[in-house]
Amino acid sequence: MSLKVINIDIDKSGWYFISCEVCRNKVKSRDKFLWCDNSNKKVCFPIPRYRIQLKVEDSLGMATFILFDSEAEKLLNISAKDLFNKSLEVPSQVINIDIDKSGWYFISCEVCRNKVKSRDKFLWCDNSNKKVCFPIPRYRIQLKVEDSLGMATFILFDSEAEKLLNISAKDLFNKSLE
CATH class of the missing domain: 2.40.50.140 (Nucleic acid-binding proteins)
Incomplete structure (x- = not known):
């Protein structure tokens, strides 16, 4: 058998x-x-x-x-x-998603993915050293996680957050404007 x-x-x-x-x-x-x-x-x-x-x-x-x-x-x-x-698995629980201070996204350069700054009447990327014409929203979600040993803060950036949420930051940002 x-x-x-x-x-x-x-x-x-x-x-x-x-x-x-x-x-x-x-x-x-x-x-x-x-x-x-x-x-x-x-x-x-x-x-x-x-x-x-x-x-x-x-x-x-x-x-x-x-x-x-x-x-x-x-x-x-x-x-x-x-x-x-x-393994990388750690039994834990998300106890807080902190979006009050810095929000859930940042506006990034379309070339290098770094955060852009407002300069005069346009957006500027220090890393690419250029004006940003087509900025892209990207995830930056701050999580407080607790397990049996204590509490820690983690930041989920774009690709990790997109895998968990099944929607890009750009699409979610555009939906929030509707």
């Missing part, structure tokens, strides 16, 4: 969970620290562990399996801890 993997579902619960270093159970976030209900203690050295949900199919039908740490590590040849440390 052969099985075919038809889906690896990492959208709902991700591919890992954070566990207690003592009992290997999933920890919870509690007042800016991690807590293990099973060990009844604060977790100082949490460990990422695999939890991968697979949908498989054979001639008789479909089934869902969950690969936990040791099974997934054998298949992937890398520990969840090592893969987690290599």
Whole structure:
């Protein structure tokens, strides 16, 4: 009998969970620290562990399996801890989008993408050292992000913000003028 993997579902619960270093159970976030209900203690050295949900199919039908740490590590040849440390994913939450101070966009030079300045009755780019005739709005969104370790401010510029919002700053700017 052969099985075919038809889906690896990492959208709902991700591919890992954070566990207690003592009992290997999933920890919870509690007042800016991690807590293990099973060990009844604060977790100082949490460990990422695999939890991968697979949908498989054979001639008789479909089934869902969950690969936990040791099974997934054998298949992937890398520990969840090592893969987690290599990944750029950080469990976090956006707590504020600050558009009051500097807005959500800036006006840029069509040549070099740098911010332009008003000079007399025209726009000027210091970087290109020229008058800008066709300025382009570009995203500059300031986010405050919080995770279990604290808070940080990030700035999403044009291409990153456009990927998230599925609309260019130019198109959104033009819609705001309608």
